[in-house]
Amino acid sequence: MAERTTVTMPDEAARRIAPPPSMARLAADAVRKMILTGELQPGDRVVENQLTHQLGVSRPPLREALRVLEQEGLLVQQPRRGVIVVPINLHDVYEIFTLRDQLERMAVELGVPVRSPDRLERCRAALRDLEDAARAGDAATVTDRAFDFHLAVVGLAGHRRLEESYRSLSLQMRLCMGMNQRARVAGEGLWGIVERHRAILATLERGNPQEVLEMLTDHGQHTFVLELGHSLSGRSAEAEAWLERLGRSRSDTALGLEAPRS
Amino acid sequence: MAERTTVTMPDEAARRIAPPPSMARLAADAVRKMILTGELQPGDRVVENQLTHQLGVSRPPLREALRVLEQEGLLVQQPRRGVIVVPINLHDVYEIFTLRDQLERMAVELGVPVRSPDRLERCRAALRDLEDAARAGDAATVTDRAFDFHLAVVGLAGHRRLEESYRSLSLQMRLCMGMNQRARVAGEGLWGIVERHRAILATLERGNPQEVLEMLTDHGQHTFVLELGHSLSGRSAEAEAWLERLGRSRSDTALGLEAPRS
DNA sequence: GCCTTGTCTTCTGTAGACAACGGTGAACTC
DNA sequence: GAGTTCACCGTTGTCTACAGAAGACAAGGC
Structure with a gap:
């Protein structure tokens, strides 16, 4: 009897952790990956038939997957198109x-x-x-692990x-950053990223929320500035204006950012 | 020529506001309504075939609709079940x-x-x-309009x-409140609800964010207390503890609520 | 008498096919 | 020559049908 339970238990546990992967779920994961790796870029059309052949799945489960990714904010539907x-x-x-920052602060x-x-321990x-x-x-x-770290936080x-x-929101952020990834990593260096996250964890361990908030705000704005620098490259006037606002708001609240005009 | 544009423009405009109603979208709206009106209650199984007959739609679009409602937090999927x-x-x-309150404050x-x-003007x-x-x-x-008002805010x-x-989150909140709706309205009265929202708008018009925040926090906690009162009915000890915490936190931050043990 | 096991039904997950709509290109008209 | 219209093609939206799994129920064994 004891043997039987030891045999069946892992099965049950495995099933709880990894439910039998439905084609829809697999398709969602696959397409999400294609988007985050830049294989599919912002604005690209996603043709259902192409993907069904590519993924070896039929259209109904694929369409379910697309609806999920749509709700995640990675895809948008254009009716009949x-x-x-x-x-x-x-x-x-x-x-x-801004929203991501706010959620992180609340957490x-x-x-x-x-x-x-x-x-x-999950953070560590x-x-x-x-x-x-x-x-x-x-x-x-x-990049992936850095996002996982923040999710753990x-x-x-x-x-x-x-x-x-x-x-x-993290998924959408990765979509933003996708194209500029090489440039960003080159600019900062992998260990620079690690160092900043080490500092965050150290602060966490100390357990002072205010301290963590300041650090995360700095970190978030750092990333934001990098992103803006890339998004605005070639439009230096706007970039200047944004950076100035950030400088002003840093001493203020983390929400002290005003919406851009565009 | 001018006639053509005047004929086609409303069509285009209408399409932007109300995209051609796909069966999936209609099904999602219908099922959402069934959930929010209490026709389907928390914990109830949702059998696809039943709904297809009830709604006159076939299973694939219905399944797409269910995925959407799942992402909205109204349904949960149990694999193979x-x-x-x-x-x-x-x-x-x-x-x-708590999350809804935080988002409202940010807004x-x-x-x-x-x-x-x-x-x-949309708020008005x-x-x-x-x-x-x-x-x-x-x-x-x-109740519906009160939620719409908050959404406008x-x-x-x-x-x-x-x-x-x-x-x-508002949808999920309505799900919480669904069952107790009659009791709540009876307790407060329709015009009591109206009066509180009038006060919020008046504060909005004055344009002092801090004032609005205080008012919304009070309003949110009022609703929260009502909800807790119903959710905890029969467990007065827990209810007491919660209400006490609320009393303490009111002077503190809006987030000064600790997670319940359960 | 209770537990176990086998079968049966029901529901989900998936596939393939059809219909309808929109876009594109060419031909025709002005 | 330019604009317009029409037809075709591609794509989406939808439906029917099938395979496989989970749960229920009944019959048999302990």
């Missing part, structure tokens, strides 16, 4: 970064005072993964809906 | 109310200082609709993603 990868303009960048306010040991594990990726010199993976709050919203 | 209406426990109520901080005239129109519903004595519509920020997240 199919879906395209969401085009990102300056205002979108503004929206994504810290909720999660840091509690400092649940297992959730903190995420940092280790980030370091491993840096050691391997894999820029793309470093948000996870401190034990707030499922908050985490889910944050995850969705 | 279909979907159920999301069950709401105490922790869910906590999550929904006010962004939107009130600007006070875009057309967006303010929403309040008028609310008053009309109260005049008609229609409790369900009053959030719309002040001109932040699409913020508004979308807020909308999703």
Whole structure:
């Protein structure tokens, strides 16, 4: 009897952790990856028949997958004309970064005072993964792991809906950053990224929410500035204006950003 | 020529506002309504074949609709077992109310200082609709319009993603409140609801974000307390503890709520 | 009498096919 | 020569049909 349970239990556990992968879920993961890796770029048309052949799946589950990605903010539907990868303009960048920042702040306010040991351990594990990726010199993976780290930080709050919203915005943020990734990593260096996240974790361990908030705000604005620098390249006047606003707002609230005109 | 444009333009405009109603979209709207009106209650199984017959639509578009509602947080999928209406426990109520409150605060901080005239007008129109519903004595519509009003307030920020997240949470909130609606309305009275929203609009017009924030926090906690009162009915000890925490946090930050144990 | 096991039904997951709409290009008319 | 119209093609939106799995129920064994 004891043997039987030891045989069946892993099966049950596996099923709970990884439910039998439906084609729709696999398709969603595959297309999401194609978008985040830049294989599909913002504005690109997504033709259902092409993807069905490419992924070896029929259209109904693929369409379900597209609806999911649409809700995640990665695709937009144009009735009778199919879906395209969401085009990102300056205002979108503004929206994504401000809302993400706000959610992160809320998570810290909720999660840091509690400092649940297992959730903190998740953060530490995420940092280790980030370091491993840096050691391997894999820029793309470093970006992925950095996002995972932030997700773990948000996870401190034990707030499922908050985490889910944050995850969705992170995906869109990666979409923004996709094209500029090489330039960004080259500019900062992999270990620069690691160092900044190490500092965040150290602050977390100390458990002072205010300190964490300041650090995260700095970190977020750093990333934001980098992103703006790329998004606005060639429009230096606008870039200047934005950076000036950021400088002003840094001493203010994290929300002290005004929406761009465009 | 001028005639042609005047003929086609309304068509185009209408299409932008109400895209050609695909069966999937209609199905999503119909099922959403069934959930919010309580025809489908939390925990209820949603059987695809039943709905296809009920709605006169075939399964593929219905399944697409279910994926959308799933992303909206109204349904949860149980692999190989279909979907159920999301069950709401105490922790869910906590999550929904805290996150919604935070988003609303962010919207006010962004939107009130600007006070875009057309967006303010949208708020006024929403309040008028609310008053009309109260005049008609229609409790369900009053609830709907109250939510619309809050959505209009959030719309002040001109932040699409913020508004979308807020909308999703409002749906879930309505799911929480669905069952207790009669009791709540009876307890407060339709015009009590109207009066509180009138006060919010008046504050908005004055344009002081801090004032609006205080008012909204009070309003949100009022609703929260009502909801808790119903959710916790029969468990007065827990209810007492929660209310005490609320009392303490009111003078603190709007986020001064700790997660419930369950 | 209770547990186990086998079968049966029901529902989900998926595939393939049809219909309708929109876009594009060429031909025709002015 | 330019504008317009029409027809074709491609794509989406939808439906019907099939395979496979999960749960329910009944019959048999312990």
